[in-house]
Amino acid sequence: MADSAPAATAPDTGNTTGGVEIVGVTKRYGDSIAVDNLSLSIQPGEFLSLLGPSGCGKTTTLRMIAGFEHPDSGDISISGRSVLGLPPYKREVNTVFQAYALFPHMSVAENVAYGLQQRGVPKAEQRQRVAEALDMVQLRRFADRKPTMLSGGQQQRIALSRALINRPSVLLLDEPLAALDRQLREEMQVELKLLQARLGTTFVFVTHDQGEALSMSDRIAVMRAGRIEQLDGPEQIYAAPASAYVASFIGQQNFVQGTVAAGGAAIDTDLGVIAGPWGGERVSPGGSAVAAIRPEFIRLESAGSTANGADARVLSVSYLGETLQVVVGAGEQTLLVRTPAPTAPSVRVDDDVRCVWSPDDVRLFATDGAPLASTHVITLPDRSGT
Template sequence: MTTATTSKAEAPAALPGAESPGTVVIDAVTKHYGDATAVDRLSLTIEAGEFISLLGPSGCGKTTTLRMIAGFEEPDAGDIRVSGRSLLGVPPYRRDVNTVFQAYALFPHMSVAENVAYGLQQKRTPKSEIRDRVVDALDLAQMRGFADRKPTQLSGGQQQRVALARALVNRPSVLLLDEPLGALDRQLREEMQLELKLLQSRLGITFVFVTHDQGEALSMSDRIAIMRSGRIEQLADADTVYARPASAYVAAFVGQQNFFRGTVVEGGAVDSAHSLVYDMSAELPVGSTGLAAVRPEFVSIEADVAADASGAANTARGTLIGVSHLGETMQYLVRLGDDQSLIARRPSPEAPQLAIGDAVVCSWRAESVLLFPADDAASASGYVAPPTA
């Protein structure tokens, strides 16, 4: 294992058989802060031109990983390479990467064009080249018409575009984005998600995006690295992460889940206190404790006209205790017993007309169920059917 050093001033020559320009390789990287391990022997290869998101809750190591790629932190062990060159000990300004932060850090006394040109001026780029590159960067960010304005005269979304232009004007092989949309309101954030993905596709450069927002990661990424305790829990495309999570931790963090804890019985089912939940692909040992997961959008709900009937498999009876209108969907919160509740979501046009206090029956298909070892649920971070008051 390679140990980080800080004696280098220049980027070293490319390694034999070097990776393509824009490829990022994180090789068994570890980072400690005192006794705490922020990143734990992390290995990840990001392909040239890929849009990858590092997704996870606070403290999972995603921002530390980004800061090590940028050069603001040095790994205690392991190696980081960009375009086939090791970055160990290379200062941030000599790395072929640029970073966009949540706090855009624009100079308030400079115009938009001056902010974008600042980095090139520090590199003593010829004035004629600076002018052309600033115009190109502002065009990419759709901010050319605001070149003479000061940052205080811009909206939050416009300031974010200026920060992007300032990073792109240097023509980096890799663009690092540290929760850059976190300060925007919801509608603008969703608009910028589309714009960022379109911009990345047009430029073809590598984007490494750090976020705790699953919606951002799902909507933009070619692949998502779900991080947990300094390691990658799952690395896959959005469809796989959502539909086939590798663990209860991932299942709970990405989207919402209704979890049923119980004993695994013959036929691939969890016999919980409130429902016999079948999972046709289950492979857990009979007699072990399992955790069955069903997403709210797979749960149907209707008035229970036979409340005394015995429950069938993949069916749960309870009392409706909450109804929320989410626009395109209706959300129902159902109390199953003293220790658990359940969420169901139905498209608004076909949602049943139910009132709080109604007896309801919820059901779902066996193929909509995922089954995990119960010991993996301790750190699951999503909706885990909590007790109801």
């Protein structure tokens, strides 16, 4: 694990406005280290996501950039100048947190215009920019209502438009879409990315939702225990995760535990020998390792096939529109299989099948005791008497 792995190249705008530099920052709460000697360079105009589980340090990092928390050591610069000791209102940032923090006695339009009023923006410009901001979040028709008359998701969209209307050099977002329903959240992901590209504003987005990170980010910093496990572009993070931990957070994975076989290019597992390239640190023969196989890289063949893979029994079949999802059991291991519905094989619960995959689609990883988010192991019922 390192502060930063080999990373995708971030946008280079040729200036420092909106750039963020975090150098050797550590933040402690008592005996607990929330952020551990973290260094990160965020380029002007970049959309960067901090991704990880609760407690990994992503929100603490965001709050230190904003000025709501102060590092115990290290330095933070925005647009080429250190901001240590500066209060939030003196930094070139605006922040959208999960809490709405709206003024209940003001209308929606007045809430959105508040920052412009504080800066003395002319009223005609205020009206135009408020209308544009409310159009962006599809709330213009509610401009004269009070926030308490709207749903939680709508209130979060008001908070988002209020932050964006000031056009800060850096916009910090702490899971701002979490309160929205799925369809609107997906629409807002598209709108946020388009808006960010149009304004050229640096976005630093905190989320535990890998789908959000993949769909919007120029780069993703996957965090673990206050450090960066991998910093890379979405495609690299998905296709070439640097560790089993990263693989478990980006997309879904089937993890199979095993022991590295002689030669080191495969592991011995309960499903047989699984071969594939290594992701990250290589493990010597005899050591513990895990094989990761994405659901879309497994195909189902009829029982009796001798193709590379493992025999299994169908446990469930789910139709997900464009995708057919099949859960199979092989020994005490469950595997998730996803295949395009138009070309999916006809299978039913209790069918015997063979799960087939290419070694090129497998990644082998060292195991370090960390929980793997997509590991599924169950005990299957005994069918010997049926």
